[in-house]
Amino acid sequence: MEPSNHQLDIQHTLNRIFGFESLRLGQQQVIEHVLQRHSSAAIFPTGSGKSLCYQLPAVMLPHLTLVVSPLLALMKDQLEFLKSKQIPAASIDSSQTKEESRQVMDGVKQGQIKVLMISVERLKNERFRQFISQVPISLLVVDEAHCISEWGHNFRPDYLKLPLYQKELNIEQVLLLTATATQAVIQDMQQKFSIEPNHIVTTGFYRPNLDISVTPCDDDQKPETLVKLLQSNPKAPTIVYVTLQSAAEQVATLLRESGINANAYHAGMSNDDREQIQSHFMKGDIDCIVATIAFGMGVDKSDIRRVIHYDLPKSIENYAQEIGRAGRDGNLSHCVLLGNQNGISTLENFIYGDTSEPDEIQSVIEQAQQSVPQWEIVLSRLSSDCNIRQLPLKTLLVYLEMEGVIRSKYSYFADYRFKFLLDKQRIIDHFDPERRQFIQALFNCSPQARTWCQVDFDTLWHQFQGDRARAIAALDYFNEKGWIELESKLMTEVYHVEKVPNISAVVSKLASLFHEKESSDIARIHHLIEFFQSDQCLSSRLANYFGDKAAPTQCGHCSVCRGEIAVLPKCPQPDSNKHLIDGWLTQLEEKARRPLTSQLKTKFLCGIATPFFTKIKARTLPGYGQYETTPFEEVKQWVEQKTH
Numbered sequence: 124m125e126p127s128n129h130q131l132d133i134q135h136t137l138n139r140i141f142g143f144e145s146l147r148l149g150q151q152q153v154i155e156h157v158l159q160r161h162s163s164a165a166i167f168p169t170g171s172g173k174s175l176c177y178q179l180p181a182v183m184l185p186h187l188t189l190v191v192s193p194l195l196a197l198m199k200d201q202l203e204f205l206k207s208k209q210i211p212a213a214s215i216d217s218s219q220t221k222e223e224s225r226q227v228m229d230g231v232k233q234g235q236i237k238v239l240m241i242s243v244e245r246l247k248n249e250r251f252r253q254f255i256s257q258v259p260i261s262l263l264v265v266d267e268a269h270c271i272s273e274w275g276h277n278f279r280p281d282y283l284k285l286p287l288y289q290k291e292l293n294i295e296q297v298l299l300l301t302a303t304a305t306q307a308v309i310q311d312m313q314q315k316f317s318i319e320p321n322h323i324v325t326t327g328f329y330r331p332n333l334d335i336s337v338t339p340c341d342d343d344q345k346p347e348t349l350v351k352l353l354q355s356n357p358k359a360p361t362i363v364y365v366t367l368q369s370a371a372e373q374v375a376t377l378l379r380e381s382g383i384n385a386n387a388y389h390a391g392m393s394n395d396d397r398e399q400i401q402s403h404f405m406k407g408d409i410d411c412i413v414a415t416i417a418f419g420m421g422v423d424k425s426d427i428r429r430v431i432h433y434d435l436p437k438s439i440e441n442y443a444q445e446i447g448r449a450g451r452d453g454n455l456s457h458c459v460l461l462g463n464q465n466g467i468s469t470l471e472n473f474i475y476g477d478t479s480e481p482d483e484i485q486s487v488i489e490q491a492q493q494s495v496p497q498w499e500i501v502l503s504r505l506s507s508d509c510n511i512r513q514l515p516l517k518t519l520l521v522y523l524e525m526e527g528v529i530r531s532k533y534s535y536f537a538d539y540r541f542k543f544l545l546d547k548q549r550i551i552d553h554f555d556p557e558r559r560q561f562i563q564a565l566f567n568c569s570p571q572a573r574t575w576c577q578v579d580f581d582t583l584w585h586q587f588q589g590d591r592a593r594a595i596a597a598l599d600y601f602n603e604k605g606w607i608e609l610e611s612k613l614m615t616e617v618y619h620v621e622k623v624p625n626i627s628a629v630v631s632k633l634a635s636l637f638h639e640k641e642s643s644d645i646a647r648i649h650h651l652i653e654f655f656q657s658d659q660c661l662s663s664r665l666a667n668y669f670g671d672k673a674a675p676t677q678c679g680h681c682s683v684c685r686g687e688i689a690v691l692p693k694c695p696q697p698d699s700n701k702h703l704i705d706g707w708l709t710q711l712e713e714k715a716r717r718p719l720t721s722q723l724k725t726k727f728l729c730g731i732a733t734p735f736f737t738k739i740k741a742r743t744l745p746g747y748g749q750y751e752t753t754p755f756e757e758v759k760q761w762v763e764q765k766t767h
Contacts, residue, residue: 133158136182140208147172149326154179157262157298162318164268164299166309166325166669169447170423173300174201177264180298181238182210184261187231189294190240192266193279198240200423205238212238215245231258243281246288247531247616260294268299269440272311273640276303276440276647280514280521286315287525302447303440306670328443329666329674332450333458336682337655337689340461345433348461349374350381352431353411357383359428360404361411364445366434366466368415374433375413385411416441425452432460437470438647439654439668462655465694467648468729468752474644475755476731477515480722481634487511487519488629491529491620498529498618499572501610510723510735515637520616522633529618538612539578541569541598545606561587565594575610658688694752704728705765707746714739725759 133154137143146154149167153176156163165176178201181188192198198214205212213227213236230236232254245251263285269275271282289297297316304312313323340348353361363378363385365371371387378385386400386409403409405424416437430449436442442460450456486509491498506513523529543550551562564587569576578598583589602609623629650668657664661681666674677684708724715735719727726733727741730748741747750758 130155132183133179136179140182140210141175141179142208146175149324150175152324153298156322156324157296158183160296161322162296162298162316163322163324164301164309164312164316164318166301166304166323168326168328168330169302169444170425170451171326173266173302174204176300177262177298178205178208178210178238180262186259186261187234187236188238188262188264189255189260190238190264190266191243191246191285192240193242193270194267195242197266198242202240210238211236212240214240215251216240216242228254231255243279243285246284247281247534249532252288252291256292260292261296263289263292263294263297265297265299267301268312269301269304269308271315272304272308273636274305274311274643275308276438278518278640280518283521284524289316303444303669305440305668309670325670327666327673328669328671329662329678330447330450331678331680332453332455333446333662334455334680335446335458335661335665336685336687337460337462337661337691338682339463339689339691341463341692342465345461346374346377349431349433350378350383352429352459353378353383354381356428358410360407360424360426361429361431362427362445362448363411363413363431363433364436365413365415366469370434371413371415378411378413383411384409385413388412388414390415416445423451424448426454427451428454428456430456430458432458432462435460435462435466435470435651439651439665442651442654443665443669460655462689463692463694464652465752467652468694468754470648471645471755472729472731472751474641474648475729476726476733477512478641479511479515479519479634479637480720481630482720483509483511484519484633484637485626485630487516488523488528488623488626491523491618492623492626495620495622497532498620500616500618501613502616503613504610507734507738510733512733518637519633520618522636523629526629526632527621528623528629529620532617532619534614534616538580539595539598539609540575540611540613541578541602541607541609542574542576543607550601550606561589561593562597564589565597652691656689656691658683660684700749701761703749704746704761707744707749708762708765710744711741711746714741714744721759721762724762725755728758728762729753729755 133151137146149165150172153163153165157176157180165173167173177188177190195216195218198216202212202214213230215224215227227236227239231239265271265282265285267277270277270279271285272278299312299316299318309323312318313320338348349363363374365374368389368391371389375385375387386403388397388400400409400412404412427449430446432442432445436445446458449458487505490505490508502513502516506516509516511519520529524531547566551559551566554562565578565583568583568586568589569578578594580591580594583594584591598607598609601607654661654664660677661683662678663674663676682689707728711724711727712719723733723735727736728746728750730751736742
């Protein structure tokens with residue numbers, strides 16, 4: 124059969140610009156769908172060339188390709204690659220100055236830039252949306268597209284608005300890229316972006332070179348087991364995944380003391396340190412990285428020989444992504460999980476802590492309704508006021524946008540703002556006449572909106588020659604004295620608000636969405652344990668989970684195929700101390716100075732932090748976290764029995 128013109132053009136561009144001879148499995152199909160102007164999705168395992176599926180069409184399409192990516196590090200890697208191929212590409216991101224962003228926007232406006240990379244948060248800015256709506260866009264690319272699904276493992280609330288933005292910006296086609304999408308997530312993505320089923324390309328998840336094993340292991344056995352495992356081949360490039368930053372440091376120290384050239388890597392380190400450690404690992408100067416899941420995105424080292432999970436991963440999707448970093452050169456690599464069930468309640472408690480209750484949702488909606496038509500919020504303060512953690516609060520705000528209750532306008536840094544705790548005049552009267560004049564001027568240049576005063580440093584300088592440093596020193600002093608409450612460098616989000624005729628209907632709808640998400644996330648943890656204790660081939664089960672029906676039913680290179688079916692040890696339960704619960708909860712309510720829901724009391728006993736508990740210093744009470752290793756639902760039953 125003769126190749127089509129499209130296929131000849133693709134081949135020509137591939138050779139001339141990218142210097143590749145041929146495309147990999149799946150890439151050809153996706154690129155053809157895109158060039159035939161169909162919306163499409165590429166679901167390929169980690170490291171199998173998803174980026175080329177948009178990079179090649181971007182060169183051939185007439186207008187801009189707009190790429191939404193969740194990680195700055197990924198953007199930087201992809202931009203470097205595009206620039207190395209002389210493809211005009213740029214990003215607008217938080218690390219740039221205003222001038223740098225303006226230059227990029229000018230280049231986009233004049234059609235000099237073919238690929239523009241942004242974070243999804245950039246689209247919350249009304250001015251950016253206004254700018255980009257005037258630019259013809261050929262293709263919207265959504266990287267890590269599983270983030271759009273509430274049923275996915277890495278849901279990012281702002282991704283939910285992408286289909287709305289696609290319509291608002293008149294972008295005719297979209298390309299979704301992800302490495303980890305289950306059937307439910309694929310259906311969700313397909314529905315939200317109206318993609319035809321035959322334009323979704325999934326390549327196999329089965330990796331014949333990955334040897335997967337599960338080693339049941341109590342916590343006190345893990346250090347010795349890990350050291351033995353690594354000492355068998357100390358120079359083999361290895362990633363050890365742990366849950367907590369403190370564990371990354373402890374395990375890295377243990378390995379160094381055992382003669383392994385290891386380094387910790389986690390989000391608590393400075394960017395410079397992380398970049399340096401990553402670069403040493405890539406060059407082979409470090410043999411082993413002990414990392415939280417912060418490590419690995421965009422790490423394209425082909426000869427990683429071992430990936431070891433010292434703690435349980437968060438989900439099967441995370442597990443697949445993390446072991447997918449091993450053996451990209453096609454050579455044998457080992458993936459070992461040192462497993463027990465001790466971390467299960469901790470993983471579940473993260474989820475229960477993120478479920479917003481109806482009264483908390485109502486309190487957010489009421490705050491918005493009191494501010495019609497414009498609502499300004501500082502996320503941390505709203506979180507504290509309404510007792511919703513910041514991530515679920517972001518989700519709630521997006522749900523309210525989807526319901527048409529609020530609309531994102533823009534955000535700004537509230538450089539310095541304060542509220543009076545002492546009468547303004549009494550503060551002024553504390554000082555001698557020369558100082559009084561300055562303080563009077565500072566207060567005059569800090570217009571008050573209801574409670575908070577926003578400092579206008581420009582006016583203070585132009586009208587009174589008031590120095591910014593002197594003003595800040597004065598405000599810090601007043602704050603120390605307890606005369607004002609001062610906030611600095613806080614991002615303020617500005618929304619347009621519509622009147623809601625029936626608040627309780629909206630509350631009920633959104634509360635059920637949060638509970639559905641909670642059930643789905645809890646089920647995901649149970650799937651994880653079932654997977655590791657499975658009596659069926661692990662490679663086969665993993666491939667089937669991601670819709671790959673072509674994998675062999677017996678791989679011959681996993682612990683189950685070797686006849687080792689794992690039973691993960693359970694955590695010993697603490698003595699129930701149930702007779703003390705009443706006293707603990709009474710102390711909590713006394714400190715709270717109001718009756719609390721059974722859900723909140725359960726969170727207290729399970730040690731689940733909430734903004735309200737932080738405010739009343741609940742951690743200092745004797746009952747806090749007494750049942751952090753006991754399943755949440757079990758503790759909730761005790762609480763409900765005691766309150767009825």
